[in-house]
Amino acid sequence: xxxxxxxxxxxxxxxxxxxxxxxxxxxxxxxxxxxxxxxxxxxxxxxxxxxxxxxxxxxxxxxxxxxxxxxxxxxxxxxxxxxxxxxxxxxxxxxxxxxxxxxxxxxxxxxxxxxxxxxxxxxxxxxxxxxxxxxxxxxxxxxxxxxxxxxxxxxxxxxxxxxxxxxxxxxxxxxxxxxxxxxxxxxxxxxxxxxxx
Numbered sequence: 001x002x003x004x005x006x007x008x009x010x011x012x013x014x015x016x017x018x019x020x021x022x023x024x025x026x027x028x029x030x031x032x033x034x035x036x037x038x039x040x041x042x043x044x045x046x047x048x049x050x051x052x053x054x055x056x057x058x059x060x061x062x063x064x065x066x067x068x069x070x071x072x073x074x075x076x077x078x079x080x081x082x083x084x085x086x087x088x089x090x091x092x093x094x095x096x097x098x099x100x101x102x103x104x105x106x107x108x109x110x111x112x113x114x115x116x117x118x119x120x121x122x123x124x125x126x127x128x129x130x131x132x133x134x135x136x137x138x139x140x141x142x143x144x145x146x147x148x149x150x151x152x153x154x155x156x157x158x159x160x161x162x163x164x165x166x167x168x169x170x171x172x173x174x175x176x177x178x179x180x181x182x183x184x185x186x187x188x189x190x191x192x193x194x195x196x197x
Contacts, residue, residue: 044098044099045089045090045091045094045095045096045097045098046094046096047088047096047097047098047099047100048096048097049076049088049090049097050078050086050088050097050100051064051078052064052078052079052080052110053080053081054079054080054081054110062112062113062114063078063079063110063113063114064076064077064078064079064114065077065078065113065114065115065116066116067116067117067118067123068118069118069121069123070118070120070121071092071121072092073089073090073091073092073151074089074090075087075088075089075090075116075118075123075125075147075151076088076089076090076097077103077114077116077125077127078114079110079114079127083105083106083107083108083109083110083129084102084104084105084106085102085103085104085106085110085114085127085143086100086101086102086103087100087101087103087125087147087154088100088101089151089152098152101152103125103127103143103145103154103156104127104143104145104156104158106129106141107129107140107141108129108130108131108133108140108141109129109130109131109133109134110127110128110129110133111128111129111130111133111139111164112128112133112139112164114126114127115127115165115167115168117168117169117170117177118170119170119171119172119174120170120171120172120173120174120175121148121149121174122146122147122148122170122174122175122177122190123146123147123148123151124144124145124146124168124170124177124179124188125143125144125145125146125147125154125168126142126143126144126145126164126165126166126168126179127142127143127145128141128142128143128164129141129143138161138162138163138164139162139163139164140160140161141158141160142158142159142160142162142163142164142165143156143157143158144156144157144159144165144168144179144186144188144194145157146177146188146194148174148190155188155193155194156194157186157188157194157195159186162181162184163181164181165179165180165181165186166180166181166182167179167180167181174190175189175190175191176188176189176190
């Protein structure tokens with residue numbers, strides 16, 4: 001074989017090496033893109049669980065609450081000092097929490113605890129705000145909220161100057177939720193949401 005032949009073989013080998021190296025980079029990029037795509041598909045669940053910043057001496061704090069759904073997802077709510085109620089949901093596939101989102105902006109301070117109930121993919125929440133609540137005054141803003149599906153949109157209902165809902169009863173099918181306090185009731189349905197004011 002002449003020198004030209006040797007050069008041709010060597011050039012061919014180098015081309016194969018370059019080609020293989022390029023494939024490795026492509027596979028690495030594809031894997032990274034797939035992971036990013038899965039995270040986006042899971043709703044950007046790359047955050048840590050955030051906690052309330054309202055001081056509380058005991059444990060657990062009444063200013064935050066969590067519930068687990070049958071499919072492994074979780075929902076967490078917490079109050080912050082800025083008079084807002086926040087929610088995060090956990091994706092077992094992404095192994096992370098969503099970015100904290102505001103469910104309700106109040107005019108008064110966080111009051112009492114947060115109740116969360118889940119059934120058949122539906123999550124119901126009860127939260128209250130009020131002036132001088134720590135001194136025993138009743139709430140002035142009582143929130144009933146419900147989310148379904150991807151848990152990114154919450155239907156809300158405000159009742160003013162009310163002692164707050166005591167129970168949230170989610171139907172077996174998850175298509176309705178009944179909020180109760182004594183003889184007072186408020187019903188949410190998947191078809192119609194909360195009753196209009």
